[in-house]
Amino acid sequence: MDAPSVSQQRVTDLLAQWSQGDDRALAELTPLVYEELRRLAHHHMGGQRPDHTLQTTALVNEAYLRLADQTNPSWQNRAHFFAVAARAMRQIVVDYARSQRAQKRGGGALKVELDEAALVSPEESQEIVDVHEALERLGTLDSRKARVVELKFFGGLNYDEMAEVLKISRITVRRDWEFAKLWLYTELRSVD
Numbered sequence: 001m002d003a004p005s006v007s008q009q010r011v012t013d014l015l016a017q018w019s020q021g022d023d024r025a026l027a028e029l030t031p032l033v034y035e036e037l038r039r040l041a042h043h044h045m046g047g048q049r050p051d052h053t054l055q056t057t058a059l060v061n062e063a064y065l066r067l068a069d070q071t072n073p074s075w076q077n078r079a080h081f082f083a084v085a086a087r088a089m090r091q092i093v094v095d096y097a098r099s100q101r102a103q104k105r106g107g108g109a110l111k112v113e114l115d116e117a118a119l120v121s122p123e124e125s126q127e128i129v130d131v132h133e134a135l136e137r138l139g140t141l142d143s144r145k146a147r148v149v150e151l152k153f154f155g156g157l158n159y160d161e162m163a164e165v166l167k168i169s170r171i172t173v174r175r176d177w178e179f180a181k182l183w184l185y186t187e188l189r190s191v192d
Contacts, residue, residue: 010032011078014026014029015073034064037060038056040089041056059093066092067081093128131184135150
């Protein structure tokens with residue numbers, strides 16, 4: 001997300017207009033943010049194993065529907081919008097992984113609206129849930145560090161964008177990221 005295809009200010013302006021109820025702004029914004037969301041999802045999915053079967057398009061479509069369906073959105077700026085998008089994508093992936101695990105255990109599955117082709121293997125669903133649970137544990141210890149991981153890993157935001165969203169310095173974001181990476185690595189190694 002270091003080199004967005006559209007002006008960051010234009011997206012921010014359209015988000016503000018949409019927040020004020022201008023549906024024309026949403027119509028103009030949709031193709032702009034959709035492409036950015038695809039890049040964001042592709043960035044996230046690029047970190048997965050090559051045989052990962054969750055489709056980028058299904059993830060983007062579901063996240064976009066959740067974002068566009070909000071009543072009275074109050075977007076501060078482009079970075080804020082993509083931070084919320086990152087959280088939505090994370091929750092979609094986790095919900096889907098939990099759904100897969102529940103089906104494997106014989107029922108009580110959560111309904112997640114993703115394409116049928118967007119399947120996650122049992123091993124992948126366990127890894128996704130493990131990462132989510134570790135991130136939740138980190139959040140109880142230090143919510144800001146957990147938020148940095150979410151913004152970087154799921155949102156693909158750079159240090160400057162994360163600093164803007166979290167209202168902290170770039171160097172603090174970098175320190176939080178380095179700490180959180182090490183903490184999560186140690187935490188996930190203990191799960192094995």
